[in-house]
Amino acid sequence: STFYHPHLEVGGDYYDFITLSQTKIAFCLGDVSGKGLPAALLMANLQATLRGQSFVQSSPKDIIKMSNLLLYNSTDIRKFATLFYGILDIENNEITFCNAGHENPLHLRNGNTFEQLVTGGTVLGFLIDLNFKDEKIKFEEEEIVTLFSDGIIDAMNEDAELFGIERLKDIILQNKEKSSSEIINEIIAGIQLHAGENPQFDDITLLVIKRNNR
Numbered sequence: 001s002t003f004y005h006p007h008l009e010v011g012g013d014y015y016d017f018i019t020l021s022q023t024k025i026a027f028c029l030g031d032v033s034g035k036g037l038p039a040a041l042l043m044a045n046l047q048a049t050l051r052g053q054s055f056v057q058s059s060p061k062d063i064i065k066m067s068n069l070l071l072y073n074s075t076d077i078r079k080f081a082t083l084f085y086g087i088l089d090i091e092n093n094e095i096t097f098c099n100a101g102h103e104n105p106l107h108l109r110n111g112n113t114f115e116q117l118v119t120g121g122t123v124l125g126f127l128i129d130l131n132f133k134d135e136k137i138k139f140e141e142e143e144i145v146t147l148f149s150d151g152i153i154d155a156m157n158e159d160a161e162l163f164g165i166e167r168l169k170d171i172i173l174q175n176k177e178k179s180s181s182e183i184i185n186e187i188i189a190g191i192q193l194h195a196g197e198n199p200q201f202d203d204i205t206l207l208v209i210k211r212n213n214r
Contacts, residue, residue: 107137
């Protein structure tokens with residue numbers, strides 16, 4: 001399930017689901033530099049590049065590597081993007097991922113332990129020749145993976161206190177028995193309660209994947 005709320009009329013966050021086969025689905029969340037129309041154009045470029053590469057390259061690290069090269073060659077050097085790209089294998093219950101400088105997603109394991117999905121490399125579009133790493137993890141029953149933009153943890157109240165990663169973890173834990181869409185609703189409600197009347201300064205994007213019992 002996903003939630004997207006742009007700060008401006010045209011936002012710079014990007015998320016996508018790409019069906020690769022009957023048993024594999026790619027999912028990604030990114031944040032491009034800037035706001036408004038330039039950010040939206042860079043986001044559209046990134047989306048088109050990723051969708052093309054997803055059917056040519058086999059691994060997240062190679063998809064990210066080629067996407068970085070194409071992005072570097074087609075955009076201003078001052079423009080860049082962070083990106084998390086994962087492939088969910090529903091046959092083997094695995095996720096293979098590469099994190100290119102994005103906020104580290106949270107993987108809730110065994111009902112009470114969070115691990116951050118860090119493996120990958122640096123941001124896209126900044127240097128022409130970069131190598132990336134990917135990692136494969138098991139995705140067991142009732143486990144939850146939460147992807148988010150920095151607009152989530154940077155949401156600020158009137159006392160200049162950030163929402164932060166610990167509040168996000170607490171909400172996920174408190175609602176781990178609920179569906180992915182319900183977890184998203186609880187997170188957004190928590191952010192709104194925290195921020196109060198303070199205005200939103202950045203795009204807010206959430207992607208929650210939960211594996212149900214068979």
